Amino acid sequence: MYLNNIKLLFIQPCVAESKKIRFKAEFSSDVSNIMPYLNSVVKSGSYNSNMPSFTFKKDSRLINIYANDMTVAKAINETDAYSIMDFVKDLINETYDNKNSIEPNYEMRKKPSAFKIYSYLPKKNCKKCGETTCIAFASKLLTGVKTLNQCDVLEEEQYKEKLKSLNDLLELV
CATH class of the missing domain: 1.10.15.40 (Electron transport complex subunit B, putative Fe-S cluster)
Structure with a gap:
C-alpha cells in the first residue's frame, strides 16, 4: 500500500454552493510521482507538472490533489468528505499497484473553448x-x-x- 492514510485537516462552508462544504486533507506520503499515472487513468483530469497537481471531478465534487494534500469543493457533508478521502486513497493505491501496466501521461489537458x-x-x-x-x-x-x-x-x-x-x-x- 503506497498511501496509508489521509487525515482530514479542516472543513469549511463551500464558497461555490452554500449548502455544501469544502475541505482539506493531508496524505501520509508524497503522491507527486503518481500524478502522471493518475492522468492516464482519470481521463477527465488535468495534470499540472509545474505545481505539481492533479484536478478532476467526481460527480459534482471538484478534487485537487497536490503532493502532500488534497482539497475538495462541493462535498455534501462530513460523511461525504470521508467517503471522498477513501475514494482518493483507493484510486492512488490502485494506480500505484498497476503503474507498471500504465503509460504515464505528462500532458496538461486543457478545457475546450x-x-x-x-x-x-x-x-x-x-x-x-x-x-x-x-x-x-x-x-x-x-x-x-x-x-x-x-x-x-x-x-x-x-x-x-x-x-x-x-x-x-x-x-x-
Whole structure:
C-alpha cells in the first residue's frame, strides 16, 4: 500500500454552493510521482507538472490533489468528505499497484473553448435546447448548466460521430 492514510485537516462552508462544504486533507506520503499515472487513468483530469497537481471531478465534487494534500469543493457533508478521502486513497493505491501496466501521461489537458464545442454542434439554432443559438448552448455546456442530451438534433444518425466527439471533449469539463 503506497498511501496509508489521509487525515482530514479542516472543513469549511463551500464558497461555490452554500449548502455544501469544502475541505482539506493531508496524505501520509508524497503522491507527486503518481500524478502522471493518475492522468492516464482519470481521463477527465488535468495534470499540472509545474505545481505539481492533479484536478478532476467526481460527480459534482471538484478534487485537487497536490503532493502532500488534497482539497475538495462541493462535498455534501462530513460523511461525504470521508467517503471522498477513501475514494482518493483507493484510486492512488490502485494506480500505484498497476503503474507498471500504465503509460504515464505528462500532458496538461486543457478545457475546450465554447467555440471548439460549437464546431461539433449541428449549428441549426433550432432553440429546442432552450437556448437562442448553438453557440449559447455550447457556452452553457461548458459551465454545466446544459447537457448534451438537451440537444435533440444530436440524436439524429448524421450527428452520431459528432456526439461521440462532444462526449470526449466534455469529459475535460
